[in-house]
Amino acid sequence: MGPDDRDVVTEPSESAPLVPAEALLAPPRAKVRASVARLHGHWFVVAASNELRDRPIARTLLGVPLVLFRDGEGKPGALLDRCPHRNVPLSIGEVVEGQLQCSYHGWRFDRGGTCKFVPSLLGDAMAKARNAPSYAAREQDGFVWVYSTPNEAPKTEPYRFPQLGAGYTTVRRRVESESTMHAALENALDVPHTQYLHRGLFRSKPRGIEIEARVTRTHDRVVAEYVGEPRPTGLVARILSPSGGEVTHFDRFILPSIAEVEYKIGTENHFLVSAAMTPVTDFLTHIYAVVSFRVRLFPGWLLKPFLMPLGLKVFAQDAALLKLQTENIKRFGGEQYASTEIDVLGRHIWRLMRKAERGDVSTSENVHEETVKLLV
Numbered sequence: 385m386g387p388d389d390r391d392v393v394t395e396p397s398e399s400a401p402l403v404p405a406e407a408l409l410a411p412p413r414a415k416v417r418a419s420v421a422r423l424h425g426h427w428f429v430v431a432a433s434n435e436l437r438d439r440p441i442a443r444t445l446l447g448v449p450l451v452l453f454r455d456g457e458g459k460p461g462a463l464l465d466r467c468p469h470r471n472v473p474l475s476i477g478e479v480v481e482g483q484l485q486c487s488y489h490g491w492r493f494d495r496g497g498t499c500k501f502v503p504s505l506l507g508d509a510m511a512k513a514r515n516a517p518s519y520a521a522r523e524q525d526g527f528v529w530v531y532s533t534p535n536e537a538p539k540t541e542p543y544r545f546p547q548l549g550a551g552y553t554t555v556r557r558r559v560e561s562e563s564t565m566h567a568a569l570e571n572a573l574d575v576p577h578t579q580y581l582h583r584g585l586f587r588s589k590p591r592g593i594e595i596e597a598r599v600t601r602t603h604d605r606v607v608a609e610y611v612g613e614p615r616p617t618g619l620v621a622r623i624l625s626p627s628g629g630e631v632t633h634f635d636r637f638i639l640p641s642i643a644e645v646e647y648k649i650g651t652e653n654h655f656l657v658s659a660a661m662t663p664v665t666d667f668l669t670h671i672y673a674v675v676s677f678r679v680r681l682f683p684g685w686l687l688k689p690f691l692m693p694l695g696l697k698v699f700a701q702d703a704a705l706l707k708l709q710t711e712n713i714k715r716f717g718g719e720q721y722a723s724t725e726i727d728v729l730g731r732h733i734w735r736l737m738r739k740a741e742r743g744d745v746s747t748s749e750n751v752h753e754e755t756v757k758l759l760v
Contacts, residue, residue, distance in 0.1 A: 569661060575635075
């Protein structure tokens with residue numbers, strides 16, 4: 385540094401026009417051609433309720449860093465994880481008098497992102513330029529949900545996890561998938577791969593039995609009902625339905641990110657997986673799964689120690705495969721698919737996701753129905 389430079393100080397402009405939040409927070413587009421849809425204006429799970437206690441925590445949604453905290457009434461708040469003063473992560477701060485306090489200069493923010501207090505400032509702290517972008521947050525069904533558009537009143541409601549009542553055993557887990565959310569959703573609702581990737585766990589090798597998938601797509605969901613399906617022969621299925629019986633099987637996708645897999649085998653054996661998927665980034669998806677089951681012959685507490693390791697192994701097999709798929713997509717610079725009719729729900733899921741990404745909230749779309757035959 386020369387002698388003429390030593391006193392030069394560059395201050396950030398206090399009068400520069402504010403950048404619209406939507407432009408400011410938009411993550412860069414994926415560098416490869418991939419089935420990525422950024423669904424703004426929707427609710428996503430960002431934490432289990434018991435993860436958010438008296439300290440703020442950092443989360444990421446659609447590539448955007450967020451900070452979660454509880455106010456003085458215990459209600460969750462979600463702000464952009466950046467103090468508007470000097471760009472320090474708010475997630476390293478603390479909650480003081482129900483407000484989120486930055487660890488650098490002590491600025492405090494309420495759940496709505498309003499700057500409520502600036503230490504040593506004689507004037508009013510509540511200038512608009514000092515506010516942090518905020519996201520609507522809600523606690524429901526044991527999860528913290530965040531609405532994916534900042535500074536906007538929600539236009540939709542979060543998904544309600546089914547409450548199956550007495551007699552059911554319920555387990556909750558969060559798992560990660562290094563994949564696009566679309567790939568994770570299609571994987572969760574795909575039947576043919578279970579005969580190979582999960583052979584022996586959920587299904588065995590194909591037996592050549594013809595069944596039907598009756599598909600119904602409406603404006604916000606697609607459902608496949610499998611008709612004529614025999615009881616799966618894998619270990620998990622045998623534990624869940626030791627007495628056998630007629631199989632009723634539904635797979636469902638519900639916008640923006642819900643996958644449901646439901647089996648009823650006989651009259652009293654019932655198994656339901658409800659998975660809320662969260663697009664952390666383009667190629668990282670968090671899966672918040674709620675698994676509920678009821679088996680006629682055995683109490684849930686007896687089966688749980690056997691089922692949990694098996695279920696986690698199924699999730700681990702899927703996660704490992706999807707990671708390899710993602711790595712290969714990146715290696716080749718993009719996706720290239722050759723699909724058949726037995727890829728039952730993938731294209732319908734993508735159609736609904738693209739519609740939602742465009743902001744098309746119309747409910748007038750004609751009901752689409754089709755029947756697909758496949759061998760299991």
